[in-house]
Amino acid sequence: MKNFLSSFYFLSLLPLSAFSNTEPKICMVLDKAGKDDHSFNQEAYNGFQKALKSLPISKESKIIEAKDENHLNQTVRSFVKGKCSIIFAVGINNADTIKLISPQFPEQKFVVIDSNVSKKNVRSIVFKDEQGAFLMGAIAAIKSKTGSIGIIGGMNIPLIQKFETAYTAGAKYVNPKINVLIGYVGISVEAWNNPTKAQEIALSQFDQGADIIFHAAGGSGLGVFNAAEKANKKDTKKYAIGCDSNQNWIKPGMILTSMTKDIEKSVLDTIQNIIDNKFTTGLYTYEISNGGINWALDKYNKDLFTETEIIKINHIKNEIALNKIQTLSKEAKN
Template sequence: MTLMKSFLGAAAALALTSGTALADPAIIFDLGGKFDKSFNESSYNGAERWKAETGGSYRDVELQSDAQREQALRRFAENGFNPIVMAGFSFSTALETVAPDFPDTKFVIIDGVADAPNVRSIVFKEEEGSYIVGIAAAYAAKGDTVSFVGGMDIPLISKFACGYAQGFKSVKPDGKVIVNMTGTKPEAWNDPVKGGELTRAQKAAGSEVVFAAAGGTGLGVLQTAADEGMLAIGVDSNQNFLQPGHVLTSMVKRVDNAVYDAFMQGEDLETGLFVMGLANDGVGAAIDEYNEALITPEMKAAMDDATAKIISGEVVVHDYMSDETCPAFDKPGE
């Protein structure tokens, strides 16, 4: 077995080396896998939409550890794939190392920023979409307590929690938002058992609605919420269908659009920083046949009103990542 195969694994090595065609696009999925029902799967859906519409082909690889990032990225670039998309902020360091070595290759990093002339950095205004689902939670909860389960304890996930708390408290200013993170290491993205444990503890503390921004861990949150008679809020992909009647809504990030657009532009990809929020349909609250019975007219009107005010600038949602503070976190545990 070659060194590359022993490092990346046989399946990953095959994905990186077989059938290479010059200028085919490629995508590297983050930890948790491309079928995580969340962030990675949204990325995958965008790539598959491009494939279905164009008849083109692309290559992908699913990472098994952080140590694989730079090698996977470099291997795709050496084999002529262009553009190369990375699903996740954790690729930033590897990308800043690799991108200068391949000036004619275009790279796309989603949820991260890398300063290089051949890189498109795509970030989202997660706080805006989270604010909207926080309003929904406030209307759905009979009492004054809701909760949040994050994956890895990083500022990006606190950004979701902060926006959610701001939206909730715009309706119930004296309410409480219980915030728990699953862990401090990458494994926190794929621990549904721990997600379920946190959800049960939050219910015991009075929570009626739980918002999960935790990758694969969130599947445990949604399942436990359904089992415990709570409402849950999904994230990234539309997760309403996973527990019909128990998922109030999902805060969707149109990661699929980000991947699709990058693949469509191909080698002519425009680089620089791109920001996706409510104003350009980068984030939003999903309403479909699986949750429409849970969305009351009053709730929908409040969500629509807040959306319009955020887009117009009348309401400004604080971005936790701007200063790592949150005006809605004013009590222990929030």
């Protein structure tokens, strides 16, 4: 008993720093668009920074922007070698690398955000993009004066095709006769960071009669915002719709709303799981019903909507949350 009390007394005198090795080391790799993309990467970066300030994680935690595929591969392997408690890979461009590397390090915990990698040591965080895209289509149709709207995706891949289908379905849910123009920025990963090309496509859609354009193009979406500003005239208002994060502030009055994904929360939730020793792998889905998907209404765009329109939009949102609307169905009816 005496020895036990002596040991307890000794441990109580140790500084807190003596136990710092119990704090998890969090490592994150962003894709090429980087933390200043005003979109997906920035949301993940913000979550990481909040964790550093408010959660008990190691000060050796680090975040790196991948310059290209080789740099990404090297970064992930260096994270493994550096004994990171968990490795986040942000964005669909990084998923293939984790799919390749994760089986080589079965004891390492990985998290992929915005992609589904079915490996035993990977948590895949996905968002029901179709719910948000449907809602954006409905909002665009509610506000359109010309009966023509647009959507611009980064690449013509299944994920963005899902955006396109749901956006169109949402628009036709409100106005079955509405015209939807569709465009894609490119065919390589550069498509997610090419605002010049996105602006060119958006200006073309505006010229064809669209008065609202939704982007699902990552950093390229900034070009859609620029196009809305250039095409906007006193008698013919043109608007853009943001994606992934609340982008209303970027060009106030030009951005009708934004489809938001609570990426920041998904990062913080996962880190908290690690801290609590409750981390599990598998598929984690964020959607409207759990606050993972929403539309942004704030000081930058609230004057663009009437109370009646806001009530109608929120009604549609609630119907989606209750699974009363099939967001990927071209037959969705009001």
